[in-house]
Amino acid sequence: MTSKIKLAVFDMDGTIIDGRLIDALSTKFGLYDQIKQIQADSSILGYIKTQKIASLLKGLDEKEIVLALESIPIMNNYQNAISVLKENGYKIGIITDSYSIAAKTLANNYGLDFFTANDLIVNDGLVTGEVCMPLGWDKINCFCKNSVCKRYHLETHAKKYGIDIKDTVAIGDTRGDLCMVTHAGIGIAFMPKDDYINKCKNIIYRPNLSDIFYFIQ
Numbered sequence: 186m187t188s189k190i191k192l193a194v195f196d197m198d199g200t201i202i203d204g205r206l207i208d209a210l211s212t213k214f215g216l217y218d219q220i221k222q223i224q225a226d227s228s229i230l231g232y233i234k235t236q237k238i239a240s241l242l243k244g245l246d247e248k249e250i251v252l253a254l255e256s257i258p259i260m261n262n263y264q265n266a267i268s269v270l271k272e273n274g275y276k277i278g279i280i281t282d283s284y285s286i287a288a289k290t291l292a293n294n295y296g297l298d299f300f301t302a303n304d305l306i307v308n309d310g311l312v313t314g315e316v317c318m319p320l321g322w323d324k325i326n327c328f329c330k331n332s333v334c335k336r337y338h339l340e341t342h343a344k345k346y347g348i349d350i351k352d353t354v355a356i357g358d359t360r361g362d363l364c365m366v367t368h369a370g371i372g373i374a375f376m377p378k379d380d381y382i383n384k385c386k387n388i389i390y391r392p393n394l395s396d397i398f399y400f401i402q
């Protein structure tokens with residue numbers, strides 16, 4: 186790899202892990218239908234959906250979040266992709282609209298440099314139903330209106346490390362990743378789950394994170 190691109194950001198659900206944390210949690214606690222209904226309602230803005238879903242998790246033991254995360258397989262060749270990026274001097278992080286307890290676990294387990302995620306408020310070990318959201322679209326007028334504007338946080342981390350936005354890679358699989366993937370120097374749609382696929386030049390169709398190196402050269 187000879188590129189000078191030096192920052193790589195991964196989405197979590199469906200990208201680093203081969204599944205979705207909220208699906209594992211909602212199946213285990215009988216919330217699947219309620220949560221799917223919120224997710225499918227196109228009249229609700231992204232960050233409001235995050236608040237509504239968090240309120241359904243009220244009373245959950247925070248340990249259940251890590252247990253749910255551990256029940257989901259890591260994506261094929263994630264470890265390999267991280268190792269190659271590290272060898273090439275990349276700063277590597279996770280930007281996800283899932284929960285910080287999960288993102289932090291993955292960041293620690295793989296020696297990543299940073300993560301940005303939604304913070305579920307916990308009191309005495311139990312989820313209160315409130316969520317602290319990083320937002321960011323309000324600052325840059327991003328179309329996404331999500332609880333985590335991935336473009337804003339991509340820019341923020343790049344700036345923190347003194348890396349030009351042209352020199353970043355972003356990898357994600359859903360509409361929630363669109364503002365980041367279309368703004369990064371190299372945006373990669375990984376196993377795309379919805380119709381934003383048409384807006385991405387670089388697409389990986391099989392569950393193998395080593396394939397990112399077809400685009401990062």
Ligand SMILES: [Zn+2]
Pocket residue numbers: 322327328329330331333334335336337364365
């Ligand atoms: Zn955004």
